[in-house]
Amino acid sequence: MAHKEFVKLFESNILLFDKLSDRLKRGPSALSGYPRQQLSILVRLHIGGPALLKEIARREMVTTPNLCAAFRKLERDGLVLRRIDDTDRRNTWYSVTKKGEQIAGQAMDLMRGAIDKLFAGISREDEVALTGAMKTINKILEKMELTNA
Numbered sequence: 001m002a003h004k005e006f007v008k009l010f011e012s013n014i015l016l017f018d019k020l021s022d023r024l025k026r027g028p029s030a031l032s033g034y035p036r037q038q039l040s041i042l043v044r045l046h047i048g049g050p051a052l053l054k055e056i057a058r059r060e061m062v063t064t065p066n067l068c069a070a071f072r073k074l075e076r077d078g079l080v081l082r083r084i085d086d087t088d089r090r091n092t093w094y095s096v097t098k099k100g101e102q103i104a105g106q107a108m109d110l111m112r113g114a115i116d117k118l119f120a121g122i123s124r125e126d127e128v129a130l131t132g133a134m135k136t137i138n139k140i141l142e143k144m145e146l147t148n149a
Contacts, residue, residue, distance in 0.1 A: 046104035050095040
């Protein structure tokens with residue numbers, strides 16, 4: 001029984017996070033002339049380090065050709081570096097430049113501000129409860145990530 005309850009709660013949380021994410025997206029949609037998708041890619045590369053084009057396409061849920069167009073602009077503007085994999089030339093690695101790190105940092109600051117604003121109206125008691133719950137969730141998910149790596 002507990003497992004079914006967990007699955008239902010997880011499903012509910014996905015829907016609630018989607019709604020919160022939609023509210024966050026209503027804020028400023030561009031920074032320094034870059035659309036949200038390009039900023040998302042830049043932030044994820046900044047946080048996660050170099051990644052293969054096909055991995056980024058899967059994660060962003062876009063086709064590789066569409067992603068290539070976004071990367072051309074980011075590369076042209078000096079925000080990302082592209083490197084062909086020496087061991088398998090079909091693979092392309094992308095990483096963030098120093099300039100890209102600065103833009104990613106600005107985007108992250110804007111997102112943090114939007115999250116802060118979104119939750120500004122909750123009580124201190126609810127904030128403490130949510131923080132504790134999220135710490136617990138993060139610990140469990142990190143364990144899962146390590147065992148499934």
